[in-house]
Amino acid sequence: MISSRFNLGSALLQAFGETFYMVLISLIIAVVLGTLLGYALYATANRYLEKRAWLNHSLSFIVNSIRSMPFIILLVVLLPLSAIIVGTQIGPTAVIVPLVISSTAFFSRLAESAFAGVDKGVVEYAISSGASLWRVFFEILLPEASSSLISAITVNAIALLGSSAMAGTIGGGGIGDLAIRYGYQRFQTDIMIICVVCLLVIVQVLQLIGDHSSRKANKR
């Protein structure tokens, strides 16, 4: 017990680092790609923007397909892709590839609905003033939807934290992995409790920051 307690500090620290690394990198990439994909979904269905039914249906089909796959399966299926993109099939870096793909699909829906929540009249006005699609995106939709987008980022970050717990399957590490390997498989209940409390605190803090930022961004 003494030796395991001795290791616990550094093990936790390392697990923290791995979780932080996986979640943050995936979140940044997924939010950027997902927002663009969300805009593509939104714009191809809006008659004042770039209505194209076939493109909208194709994108929608792809997003649904990714989202219908349980993450643990996606993780394994995408291992070859990880090898191509980041050059490895194990460790936190390898996990980032499936994390990004799954959460880009997730975030694109969140972003799409955040854009749908923007008054259509404002978009109509922007187009009537001669604005291009990109200007409508950057100067109208993003600022007008900022509050909902921040809430969406919070939801996505917490979902990523959950998914990252499965990273252990391919040796990705992280807090969830620590809880499974020590807390569950080795019956070290204290480690389990510490990990759960850590996750709980992280989620609460994320939610608090998210709610606060979202409120601040709301000018309505």
Added chain:
Amino acid sequence: MIEFKDLSVHFPTPQGVVRAVEDVSFSVEDGEVFGIVGSSGAGKSTLLRTINGLEKPSSGTVLVNGKSVGDLRSKNLRDLRTGIGMIFQHFNLALGKTVEANVAFPLRVAGKGRGEIRQRVGELLKLVDLEDKKDEYPSRLSGGQKQRVGIARALANDAHILLCDEPTSALDPDTAESILCLLERLSRELHITIVVITHELGVVKRICDRVAVMDRGRLVEIGPTYEVFTRPGEEFTQRLIESDEDFRLPEHETKDFLDRTRGDGYSAHILKLVYTGESATRPILNELSRRFPVEFNIIHGRIEYIQQRPKGTLYISLSGQNADFERALDFISASVQRVEQIA
């Protein structure tokens, strides 16, 4: 100049094709204030949006200064749009931007420099009398103020055409009046062409030089506002004007009067007189009572001003011996613009 030539706009829906605009041809002259009226679903809104290409013609053409809007693509279409301002019933301001940023947006679209934008925004806010609201967010403004921001924004790039989609329908009467005053002033001072669509006939009477009446996608009637409102050529226009007058004769009153006065050799009717121009100021009833042994009573009357010219509407009951009644009626018919026998 804006010209519609055999314009039709159709929308395919699961329930079948909606013919929002059907075979419409007319033109709007430079510098005029032009109204388009009709009940909801008449296609006004779609027609208005063909002018800046928000809606595409299914057939026919829309020419703005000689250019066919439906044929313009991307950059050319965007350039056309920067020269055409548009204001909306619900203002459509960006809620996350200050008044200043809202007005600056179209200037950024037009690629203006920072210094120029700042100066122009100042001028525009002065024009609509909102200089002190520069840093406010739209949620802190009243409806009238929001619409004035909308107008400032619409005129930012020296628009030569201003499209107004129900500009006062979401405003209380006083505020609506102030917005109409502003539009009138802009038309006079900046010589821009203004096209207004509305279901409120009061707006048209107040500011429009000419008016087009639409019903179910088709153009019913077009003409100078005063002419259309005093001498409507179509039954639909007539009904539209009447429904706006919002005066209904209580039925029991009419029946009472007619039962009481009608008899052998004795005529009694309720008449609606419409008089215009100089006849509006002529003392017709005074003459009527002096020259004919008939009895009359005023039931309801009003004079309104359309484009600063008077239009009077008078409901009277008239009774007398058959022969006297006929002569009196002839006299009235000859003196006023129109007589209608209501009962």
